[in-house]
Amino acid sequence: MQRTPVSIFLLLVTTLLVSACSKQGIYESAIGWERSSAGLETAQLTVGELDIAYLRSKDTVDGDTVVLIHGFGANKDNWTRLAKELKGEFNIYAFDLPGHGDSSKPLDIGYRFEDQVRYLNQIFAELGITRAHMMGNSMGGAITALYAAKHPDQIRSAVLFDPAGIFEYESELVDLVLDGENPLIPKKQGDFDRLLDFALEKRPFVPWPIFEVMEKNAISNREVNETIFAAIRDTGFEPDFRNAIVNIEAPVLVVWGKLDRVINYRNADVFVEAIPNARKVILDDIGHAPMVEAPDQSAQLFRDFLQEPPH
Numbered sequence: 001m002q003r004t005p006v007s008i009f010l011l012l013v014t015t016l017l018v019s020a021c022s023k024q025g026i027y028e029s030a031i032g033w034e035r036s037s038a039g040l041e042t043a044q045l046t047v048g049e050l051d052i053a054y055l056r057s058k059d060t061v062d063g064d065t066v067v068l069i070h071g072f073g074a075n076k077d078n079w080t081r082l083a084k085e086l087k088g089e090f091n092i093y094a095f096d097l098p099g100h101g102d103s104s105k106p107l108d109i110g111y112r113f114e115d116q117v118r119y120l121n122q123i124f125a126e127l128g129i130t131r132a133h134m135m136g137n138s139m140g141g142a143i144t145a146l147y148a149a150k151h152p153d154q155i156r157s158a159v160l161f162d163p164a165g166i167f168e169y170e171s172e173l174v175d176l177v178l179d180g181e182n183p184l185i186p187k188k189q190g191d192f193d194r195l196l197d198f199a200l201e202k203r204p205f206v207p208w209p210i211f212e213v214m215e216k217n218a219i220s221n222r223e224v225n226e227t228i229f230a231a232i233r234d235t236g237f238e239p240d241f242r243n244a245i246v247n248i249e250a251p252v253l254v255v256w257g258k259l260d261r262v263i264n265y266r267n268a269d270v271f272v273e274a275i276p277n278a279r280k281v282i283l284d285d286i287g288h289a290p291m292v293e294a295p296d297q298s299a300q301l302f303r304d305f306l307q308e309p310p311h
Contacts, residue, residue, distance in 0.1 A: 026209040027209065031210075034077070034080045035055060036058075037080075038080045039058055039087040039088070039092075040057060040058060041056060042054075042055060043055070048122065049104070050109075050119065051104045052098070052104075052119075053076065053096040053101055053102035054076060054093055054094060054096060054123075055077075055083070055092070056092065056093050056094075057087075057093075063089050063091060064090055064156060065091045065093065065129060065132040066086065066090040066092050066093070066135065067093045067129065067132045067133070067134045068083070068092065068093065068095070068136075068140075069095065069097065069120070069134065069135065069136035069143050070097065071137045071139045071140045071141070071164075072138055072139040072184060072229065073184055073221070073228075074100065075100050075102070076094040076095060077101075078289065078291070079092075079135075081295035082295045082299055084295070085296055085299035086299055086302075090133070093129070098111070098116070098119055099227070100221075105221070105224045107224060110231065111228040111232065112232055113139075116143045117143060120143070120147060121150075124154065131154055131156055133158070133159070134155055134158050134159075135160075136160060137288075137289055137290075137291060138262065138288065139232060140163075141160040141162060141163025142163050144158050145160055145252070145275070146165075146245065148245075148248045148252070149244045149245050149247045149248045150244070152247070152248065152249040155249075157250050157252070157253070158250055158251075158252045158253070160253070161255050161256075161290050161298070162256050162257060162262070163254070164232070164263060165241045165245075166241070167264075169267050171260070172261040172262075173263070177233075183195055184199070184225075184262070185222060185229065186218040186222070187222055189219075192211075192215035192218045198261055199287060199288045200288065200292065200293055201285060201286055201287030201293060202286065203293075204292065204293075245274050245275055246274055246275065248275050248276065248278075249276075249277070251278075251305070252275050252277060253281065253301065253302070254272055255281050255301060257283050257286030257288060257289075258282050258284050258285075258286065259284075259285065259286060260286075268282065279305075279308075
Protein backbone atom coordinates (compact mmCIF):
# COMPACT_ATOMS: atom_id res chain seq x y z
CA MET A 1 0.00 0.00 0.00
CA GLN A 2 1.55 3.32 -1.04
CA ARG A 3 1.41 6.26 1.37
CA THR A 4 2.01 9.88 0.51
CA PRO A 5 4.48 11.68 2.85
CA VAL A 6 3.09 14.16 5.33
CA SER A 7 4.32 17.71 5.04
CA ILE A 8 7.42 18.60 7.04
CA PHE A 9 5.53 21.40 8.73
CA LEU A 10 2.79 19.11 9.97
CA LEU A 11 5.37 16.67 11.34
CA LEU A 12 7.09 19.49 13.18
CA VAL A 13 3.84 20.78 14.62
CA THR A 14 2.89 17.31 15.81
CA THR A 15 6.31 16.68 17.34
CA LEU A 16 6.29 19.98 19.20
CA LEU A 17 2.77 19.53 20.51
CA VAL A 18 2.79 15.87 21.43
CA SER A 19 4.48 16.32 24.80
CA ALA A 20 2.42 19.31 25.88
CA CYS A 21 -1.10 18.86 24.50
CA SER A 22 -3.86 16.30 24.60
CA LYS A 23 -4.46 14.16 21.53
CA GLN A 24 -7.60 16.18 20.89
CA GLY A 25 -5.61 19.40 21.05
CA ILE A 26 -3.04 18.02 18.61
CA TYR A 27 -5.82 16.93 16.28
CA GLU A 28 -7.52 20.33 16.36
CA SER A 29 -4.21 22.13 15.75
CA ALA A 30 -3.31 19.89 12.84
CA ILE A 31 -6.73 20.01 11.21
CA GLY A 32 -6.81 23.77 11.70
CA TRP A 33 -3.49 24.11 9.91
CA GLU A 34 -4.71 21.93 7.03
CA ARG A 35 -7.81 24.09 6.64
CA SER A 36 -5.85 27.32 6.84
CA SER A 37 -3.31 26.17 4.26
CA ALA A 38 -6.22 25.44 1.92
CA GLY A 39 -7.56 28.96 2.44
CA LEU A 40 -10.60 27.70 4.34
CA GLU A 41 -12.31 28.72 7.56
CA THR A 42 -15.04 27.07 9.62
CA ALA A 43 -18.61 28.35 9.80
CA GLN A 44 -22.02 27.16 10.90
CA LEU A 45 -25.66 27.75 10.02
CA THR A 46 -29.04 26.38 11.04
CA VAL A 47 -31.70 25.00 8.71
CA GLY A 48 -34.86 23.99 10.46
CA GLU A 49 -33.75 22.07 13.54
CA LEU A 50 -30.41 21.06 12.04
CA ASP A 51 -27.08 22.72 12.78
CA ILE A 52 -24.82 22.50 9.74
CA ALA A 53 -21.05 22.87 10.00
CA TYR A 54 -19.07 23.78 6.92
CA LEU A 55 -15.85 25.15 5.50
CA ARG A 56 -15.72 28.16 3.20
CA SER A 57 -13.05 30.17 1.44
CA LYS A 58 -11.66 32.72 3.85
CA ASP A 59 -11.04 35.22 1.07
CA THR A 60 -13.58 35.75 -1.72
CA VAL A 61 -12.12 35.62 -5.22
CA ASP A 62 -13.39 36.73 -8.60
CA GLY A 63 -14.39 33.24 -9.66
CA ASP A 64 -17.16 30.67 -9.67
CA THR A 65 -18.46 28.86 -6.60
CA VAL A 66 -17.62 25.19 -6.00
CA VAL A 67 -19.64 23.09 -3.55
CA LEU A 68 -18.07 19.90 -2.21
CA ILE A 69 -20.13 16.97 -0.85
CA HIS A 70 -18.41 14.19 1.11
CA GLY A 71 -19.26 10.50 1.21
CA PHE A 72 -20.82 8.14 3.75
CA GLY A 73 -19.23 8.30 7.20
CA ALA A 74 -16.89 11.07 6.03
CA ASN A 75 -16.87 14.84 6.58
CA LYS A 76 -15.98 18.22 5.12
CA ASP A 77 -12.26 17.76 5.77
CA ASN A 78 -12.06 15.06 3.11
CA TRP A 79 -11.89 17.99 0.69
CA THR A 80 -9.10 20.11 2.17
CA ARG A 81 -6.40 18.64 -0.09
CA LEU A 82 -8.42 19.34 -3.24
CA ALA A 83 -9.48 22.75 -1.93
CA LYS A 84 -5.83 23.65 -1.49
CA GLU A 85 -5.23 22.89 -5.18
CA LEU A 86 -8.12 25.18 -6.16
CA LYS A 87 -7.28 27.96 -3.70
CA GLY A 88 -7.48 31.41 -5.27
CA GLU A 89 -9.39 30.15 -8.33
CA PHE A 90 -12.83 29.43 -6.87
CA ASN A 91 -15.03 30.29 -3.91
CA ILE A 92 -15.32 26.98 -2.07
CA TYR A 93 -17.88 25.50 0.30
CA ALA A 94 -17.52 22.05 1.89
CA PHE A 95 -20.43 20.93 4.06
CA ASP A 96 -20.87 18.36 6.79
CA LEU A 97 -24.09 16.71 5.73
CA PRO A 98 -26.64 15.99 8.49
CA GLY A 99 -25.49 12.88 10.34
CA HIS A 100 -21.83 13.61 9.66
CA GLY A 101 -18.87 15.54 11.01
CA ASP A 102 -19.80 18.45 13.25
CA SER A 103 -23.37 18.77 11.96
CA SER A 104 -26.46 17.54 13.81
CA LYS A 105 -26.84 13.75 13.97
CA PRO A 106 -30.45 12.95 14.90
CA LEU A 107 -31.51 9.36 14.40
CA ASP A 108 -35.11 10.18 13.53
CA ILE A 109 -34.77 12.13 10.27
CA GLY A 110 -34.52 10.98 6.66
CA TYR A 111 -31.08 10.08 5.33
CA ARG A 112 -31.89 8.91 1.83
CA PHE A 113 -30.29 10.71 -1.10
CA GLU A 114 -33.42 12.74 -1.75
CA ASP A 115 -33.50 13.82 1.91
CA GLN A 116 -29.94 15.11 1.74
CA VAL A 117 -30.77 16.92 -1.51
CA ARG A 118 -33.59 18.67 0.31
CA TYR A 119 -31.33 19.70 3.19
CA LEU A 120 -28.71 20.99 0.75
CA ASN A 121 -31.29 23.01 -1.13
CA GLN A 122 -32.21 24.72 2.13
CA ILE A 123 -28.51 25.34 2.84
CA PHE A 124 -28.02 26.86 -0.62
CA ALA A 125 -30.96 29.18 -0.03
CA GLU A 126 -29.67 30.22 3.39
CA LEU A 127 -26.23 31.06 1.98
CA GLY A 128 -27.49 32.67 -1.20
CA ILE A 129 -25.82 30.11 -3.47
CA THR A 130 -27.73 30.44 -6.72
CA ARG A 131 -25.38 28.75 -9.19
CA ALA A 132 -22.33 26.58 -8.55
CA HIS A 133 -20.13 23.77 -9.70
CA MET A 134 -20.77 20.74 -7.52
CA MET A 135 -18.50 17.82 -6.67
CA GLY A 136 -19.34 14.73 -4.67
CA ASN A 137 -17.62 11.53 -3.61
CA SER A 138 -19.33 8.16 -3.11
CA MET A 139 -22.65 8.88 -1.36
CA GLY A 140 -21.91 12.55 -2.01
CA GLY A 141 -21.53 11.74 -5.70
CA ALA A 142 -25.02 10.27 -5.79
CA ILE A 143 -26.38 13.28 -3.91
CA THR A 144 -24.60 15.62 -6.33
CA ALA A 145 -26.08 13.81 -9.34
CA LEU A 146 -29.56 13.89 -7.86
CA TYR A 147 -29.22 17.56 -6.92
CA ALA A 148 -28.17 18.41 -10.48
CA ALA A 149 -31.22 16.52 -11.80
CA LYS A 150 -33.70 18.18 -9.43
CA HIS A 151 -32.24 21.72 -9.49
CA PRO A 152 -30.71 22.14 -12.96
CA ASP A 153 -30.82 25.93 -12.81
CA GLN A 154 -28.40 25.93 -9.86
CA ILE A 155 -25.67 23.64 -11.22
CA ARG A 156 -23.02 24.80 -13.69
CA SER A 157 -21.27 21.44 -13.79
CA ALA A 158 -20.97 18.30 -11.68
CA VAL A 159 -17.99 16.07 -10.90
CA LEU A 160 -18.80 12.64 -9.50
CA PHE A 161 -15.89 10.90 -7.77
CA ASP A 162 -16.65 7.15 -7.51
CA PRO A 163 -20.36 7.90 -7.00
CA ALA A 164 -22.85 5.66 -5.23
CA GLY A 165 -26.40 5.22 -6.49
CA ILE A 166 -25.80 2.53 -9.11
CA PHE A 167 -24.45 -0.93 -8.28
CA GLU A 168 -24.94 -2.86 -11.51
CA TYR A 169 -21.43 -4.23 -11.12
CA GLU A 170 -20.80 -5.60 -7.65
CA SER A 171 -17.72 -4.84 -5.55
CA GLU A 172 -15.80 -6.30 -2.63
CA LEU A 173 -17.96 -4.21 -0.31
CA VAL A 174 -21.18 -5.79 -1.57
CA ASP A 175 -19.79 -9.26 -0.91
CA LEU A 176 -18.70 -8.31 2.61
CA VAL A 177 -22.04 -6.68 3.49
CA LEU A 178 -23.90 -9.74 2.24
CA ASP A 179 -21.69 -11.82 4.54
CA GLY A 180 -22.64 -9.63 7.51
CA GLU A 181 -19.55 -7.38 7.57
CA ASN A 182 -19.32 -3.68 6.81
CA PRO A 183 -15.78 -2.24 6.78
CA LEU A 184 -17.23 1.26 6.30
CA ILE A 185 -18.59 1.34 9.87
CA PRO A 186 -15.85 1.07 12.54
CA LYS A 187 -17.07 -0.55 15.72
CA LYS A 188 -13.89 -1.18 17.71
CA GLN A 189 -10.20 -0.32 17.82
CA GLY A 190 -8.48 -1.39 14.63
CA ASP A 191 -11.58 -1.07 12.45
CA PHE A 192 -10.75 2.49 11.34
CA ASP A 193 -7.34 1.38 10.13
CA ARG A 194 -9.04 -1.39 8.19
CA LEU A 195 -11.51 1.14 6.73
CA LEU A 196 -8.74 3.37 5.41
CA ASP A 197 -6.87 0.43 3.89
CA PHE A 198 -10.08 -0.80 2.29
CA ALA A 199 -11.20 2.54 0.87
CA LEU A 200 -7.90 4.11 -0.17
CA GLU A 201 -5.20 2.76 -2.43
CA LYS A 202 -2.93 5.76 -1.84
CA ARG A 203 -3.47 6.37 1.83
CA PRO A 204 -2.14 9.68 3.20
CA PHE A 205 0.11 9.44 6.23
CA VAL A 206 -1.61 10.44 9.48
CA PRO A 207 0.50 10.86 12.68
CA TRP A 208 -0.65 8.56 15.48
CA PRO A 209 -2.17 11.15 17.86
CA ILE A 210 -4.35 12.50 15.05
CA PHE A 211 -5.24 9.01 13.86
CA GLU A 212 -6.40 8.01 17.35
CA VAL A 213 -8.82 10.94 17.53
CA MET A 214 -10.14 10.16 14.05
CA GLU A 215 -10.65 6.53 15.07
CA LYS A 216 -12.42 7.50 18.30
CA ASN A 217 -14.75 9.85 16.38
CA ALA A 218 -15.55 7.16 13.80
CA ILE A 219 -16.41 4.58 16.46
CA SER A 220 -18.57 7.06 18.37
CA ASN A 221 -20.61 7.63 15.18
CA ARG A 222 -21.45 3.94 14.80
CA GLU A 223 -25.17 4.27 15.61
CA VAL A 224 -25.89 7.14 13.23
CA ASN A 225 -23.72 5.53 10.53
CA GLU A 226 -25.75 2.33 10.78
CA THR A 227 -28.94 4.39 10.50
CA ILE A 228 -27.67 6.22 7.42
CA PHE A 229 -26.33 3.09 5.75
CA ALA A 230 -29.67 1.35 6.23
CA ALA A 231 -31.46 4.33 4.68
CA ILE A 232 -29.38 4.38 1.51
CA ARG A 233 -28.49 0.69 1.17
CA ASP A 234 -31.11 -0.24 -1.43
CA THR A 235 -31.11 2.98 -3.45
CA GLY A 236 -28.86 1.55 -6.13
CA PHE A 237 -31.31 -1.26 -6.75
CA GLU A 238 -34.32 1.02 -7.20
CA PRO A 239 -35.24 2.65 -10.53
CA ASP A 240 -35.95 6.13 -9.09
CA PHE A 241 -32.30 7.23 -8.99
CA ARG A 242 -31.53 6.11 -12.54
CA ASN A 243 -34.75 7.63 -13.82
CA ALA A 244 -33.85 10.95 -12.17
CA ILE A 245 -30.29 11.38 -13.42
CA VAL A 246 -31.35 11.23 -17.07
CA ASN A 247 -32.73 14.73 -16.44
CA ILE A 248 -29.34 16.27 -15.62
CA GLU A 249 -28.69 19.21 -17.93
CA ALA A 250 -25.25 20.33 -16.72
CA PRO A 251 -22.05 18.79 -18.08
CA VAL A 252 -20.92 15.92 -15.85
CA LEU A 253 -17.48 14.41 -15.30
CA VAL A 254 -17.34 10.94 -13.75
CA VAL A 255 -13.94 10.20 -12.20
CA TRP A 256 -13.33 6.70 -10.85
CA GLY A 257 -10.40 4.91 -9.26
CA LYS A 258 -9.92 1.59 -11.00
CA LEU A 259 -8.81 -0.02 -7.73
CA ASP A 260 -11.99 1.00 -5.90
CA ARG A 261 -13.08 -1.81 -3.54
CA VAL A 262 -16.17 0.04 -2.32
CA ILE A 263 -17.98 0.55 -5.65
CA ASN A 264 -16.91 -1.19 -8.85
CA TYR A 265 -15.39 1.27 -11.34
CA ARG A 266 -17.29 -0.36 -14.22
CA ASN A 267 -20.42 1.39 -12.93
CA ALA A 268 -18.94 4.54 -14.48
CA ASP A 269 -20.21 3.32 -17.85
CA VAL A 270 -23.75 3.08 -16.49
CA PHE A 271 -23.61 6.69 -15.25
CA VAL A 272 -22.22 7.97 -18.54
CA GLU A 273 -24.87 6.10 -20.53
CA ALA A 274 -27.66 7.50 -18.34
CA ILE A 275 -26.57 11.15 -18.15
CA PRO A 276 -26.96 13.07 -21.43
CA ASN A 277 -23.81 15.22 -21.25
CA ALA A 278 -21.38 13.06 -19.30
CA ARG A 279 -17.87 11.78 -19.80
CA LYS A 280 -15.59 9.61 -17.70
CA VAL A 281 -11.99 9.33 -16.57
CA ILE A 282 -10.67 6.12 -15.00
CA LEU A 283 -7.58 6.48 -12.78
CA ASP A 284 -5.56 3.26 -12.85
CA ASP A 285 -3.77 3.42 -9.49
CA ILE A 286 -6.44 5.09 -7.34
CA GLY A 287 -9.06 3.72 -4.94
CA HIS A 288 -12.37 5.10 -3.72
CA ALA A 289 -11.44 8.75 -3.06
CA PRO A 290 -9.46 10.39 -5.90
CA MET A 291 -9.72 13.85 -4.33
CA VAL A 292 -7.90 12.52 -1.25
CA GLU A 293 -5.49 10.17 -2.99
CA ALA A 294 -4.61 12.39 -5.97
CA PRO A 295 -5.79 15.94 -5.23
CA ASP A 296 -3.52 17.61 -7.78
CA GLN A 297 -4.64 15.29 -10.57
CA SER A 298 -8.29 15.65 -9.52
CA ALA A 299 -8.03 19.44 -9.58
CA GLN A 300 -6.43 19.42 -13.02
CA LEU A 301 -9.12 17.10 -14.36
CA PHE A 302 -11.70 19.63 -13.16
CA ARG A 303 -9.88 22.55 -14.80
CA ASP A 304 -9.54 20.65 -18.08
CA PHE A 305 -13.18 19.59 -17.90
CA LEU A 306 -14.33 23.20 -17.64
CA GLN A 307 -12.37 24.02 -20.80
CA GLU A 308 -13.90 21.23 -22.87
CA PRO A 309 -16.75 22.01 -25.26
CA PRO A 310 -20.02 20.29 -24.34
CA HIS A 311 -20.88 17.03 -26.09
